[in-house]
Amino acid sequence: MYKTSWGSTLMTIILSLALGAGAILLLGYDPIEAYYQLFRGAFVGKFNIGGVMERFVPLMLTALAFAVSAKVAVFNVGVEGELYLGAIAAAWAGYAFTGLHPLVHIPLCFAVAMVASGAWGAIPGALKAYWKVNEVCVTILMNYVAIYFTSYLVGNPFSARASIPRTPTIEESARLLRILRPSRANIGLFVALGVLVLVWWMLYHTNWGYKLRHVGQNPFFSEYVGIPPKKVMIWGMILSGAIGGLAGAIEVMGIHGHFLDNFSPGIAFDGMLASLIAKNDIRMVPVLSLFLAVLKTGALGMERFTGVPKTLIDTIIAVFILLAAMEGLFAYSRRRSARSSGEEAA
């Protein structure tokens, strides 16, 4: 059930781009020109490639966080909250500790962020494991709690006393090195890719990962063969939360340099959708995250050069997600075409 075929994903991508082309044509623009500018806006020039990478990193990490939680059969909608907590924890560690070497300071910030958001992720995990409390509901609610909490922190104890609610700027030693200037892409990209490979390796090539997947597929059988399903489920959620926190930390340390109140426009929800389309398959997560990042970045260039509004691209992405979700749609039409071809043969 949790398997994606490259073919059907590709077909959905093509279909949604075709629908988008239809819409662009209806609006009186040239779809080929629009798509050409879209891909130019994403791939030509350091700034544009950097822009794609800048969006890709948080998208991919939050998608990965969601996919990991899905491996233990928990739908972690709370990655957004974990992103916020990780971001503010990293910002605090970034400005509160001074005089550290970057090689100490950066891992320290990551660690603080991952511990904070991992602990946050453990709460819904424990509630689900021990009392079967619906995790979708709990995590949605906890997002609000986390966002209000960071909003309080940034307004009061951690405030920079600036005109906008934000924390003091982090130390230079906690900054992630920028690559592909003048864009804001940074070495967080390599951290993210490293984490992706590490998580994949842990899930599929270690004992621990085997237990994790085992519990996700059948907790009763796990209990029977001596794997404690409750503990493993909570560990899965801690890992998921920690990855979400890392995404927030990279946003702060690589891009903004400080924590800004309400800084994320639902990054983790986009990530969650990327993971959902990938059917939570870790190998497909980076591909779909990259696809979404390309569309979102290229949309700016497309709007600038052809006048096609970039909100149209957001609409196309949503249509793409809906089409990808309706796995029965193609199967349905395939069955029907199979039947009709059978009738022809008869």
Added chain:
Amino acid sequence: MDGLNEILSLVFNATLVRSTIRAATPILYATLACVLTQQANILNIGIEGIMIFAAFAAVTTSYFAGSWVLGLLAAIITGVVVAAFMAFAHLKAKADIFVVGMGVNMLAIAMTRFLLQRTFGVSGSFHHNDIVPMPRLNFDFGGNALLDTLFNDYSLFEPVGIVLVFVLAFILYKTVWGLRLRSVGLNPLAAETAGINVTFRKFEVMLYSGVLGGIAGAHLSLGYSRMFVENMTNGRGFMGVAAMFFGGANPFWGWIGCLIFGFADSLGSRLQSLGLPSQFILMIPYVVTVVVLTLAMMRKKRAETARKSAI
């Protein structure tokens, strides 16, 4: 001491009742929509998207046709169409309802933003004097200030929502239709055996929740306010889902949940105006819901264990 009293009387007064109801009503309609579908075991997370679409349809129609009734109708039709799409995707095309819901939410935000630009040439928000709002209810209490604050100047759908809570509770718990619907949610196989068309019921209930979602959107843009703002639900649909969970899919308890949300919201904004950090007050409803959910599940688990050991 006088200072404290003064602050308390500034925060807690008769207008708090009004602002609680005012803040709770948009959430209430979302809750009722979720209660209906949850009874058939569908988690309608896309209610947020339905509300955004409906709010846009209501404002556009009200602006062009100059009638709030037509605006409401357009909102309801839009809500039903979106809900029908979700039902089709979930029941026929076998999509995960959770993915469909989140997808619809995303589509609603993107598409209304796009349509806002195309239709009115503005981005962000649209307000205009030609938007006809829903009527407000006014009675004559002979100038009694307290009764005036408590019972006057409600938007039409604020009292209607309260009536609807009881109507829905009656339908769900006192009619054959309601019994059958709940049986679909509790045990679809048994319901199927009893001759109930489960898929049809689920589809039907999604359409009704589209109606309620449509009203929620129309109320938000024509009753609660008089404009359309990008992403104007701002999480109210999710709060509706939360209130539904709070009440365990019971309309009455769901309503109580909405009132707690509304109360915390109005209390928070008052405390903020006094210079206190409002964030902790605003957090309360969410924390309370999580705690209530957990307690409910703990009790259920204890009851199950007790039953098992009795056997």
